Amino acid sequence: MYRTLRSVTIAAALFGAAAAQAQTQSKGLHNTTKQFTAASEMALSDLSDPQEIKRTWDAALVRVPTGPGSSKWSNFDELQAQYGDGSRTFPTAIYMHGCSGIWPGTLRRIEILANNGFLVIAPASMARQKYARSCNTATSEGGLYRDVLRMRQFDAGYAIENAKTLSFVDAGNMALIGLSEGGIVAATFEPRSERQKVAARVIEGWTCNAGWYEYDGVNAPEDEPVLSLVGEQDPWFQDIWTKGDCTDALHPSNGSLSVVYRSGKLASRHELMENPRVQEQTLSFLRQHVDLP
DSSP: OHHHHHHHHHHHHHHOHHHHHHHHHHTTOBTTTOOOOOGGGOOHHHHTOHHHHHHHHHTOEEEEEEETTEEEEEOHHHHHHHHTTSSOOEEEEEEEOOTTBSOHHHHHHHHHHHHTTOEEEEOOGGGSSSOOOOOBTTTTBOOSSTTHHHHHHHHHHHHHHHHTTSTTEEEEEEEEEEETHHHHHHHHOOOSSGGGOOSEEEEESOOSOOSSGGGSSOOOOTTSOEEEEEETTOTTSOSTTTOSOSGGGSOGGGTOEEEEEOSSGGGGOSOOTTSHHHHHHHHHHHHHHSOOO
């Protein structure tokens, strides 16, 4: 399994984002190709199974800055060989993908972050062998498997803690970032120790409102500023349970910021980061709270 999943990163380095996407789809890291487990066959022990969590780390996409405005796909072995002596450390973003898994938008967001100075580590939650379908992207319907949030919170915590052990990671300059379901993880993740804390968080495409209590609000400690980005007419969140935004869940005194797009094309968009304006707002926030080159 490790050799198979590692080939995703190698393919990306050799052939670019298009090849990376083809590889991740063929290996079941995308909603259209993943062999899902029936929700009724998922056990609570599966959520925190150490072997399952490790699979998400072993399959992580990794991209490293190579200079101003540039970056490349890499892997942990390559980075260890080059920077294992501690000669360089990188501010690091843990990126949590949405319910569709790894798709072109995932790769684009990773590239944007890496081009602006972040080492990006994106755990691939669909690398778990037991994984229930949590959404239908064709109908913008989520909530198909309630425990996916708790499961992916374990993936995020492991990634943050494991990244901090790497000699080339600047452990004091880390961000937790996610889109859609990954944004819910970024919002609700609660550190279990100091080793799981980050300097800042970014939530893209989530309202902080849900009919399930564990999906509501933001669980970031008061010293972790949060940026929330959402379109007022986001097609995924228009029912009475999920409509709204994260404003009331944030601590504005710590630099947290809620951005709600109420007009123009962004108002009805779910994926926002493709827009240059959103990119600049995101990077401006991150530069305030993370020491970027």
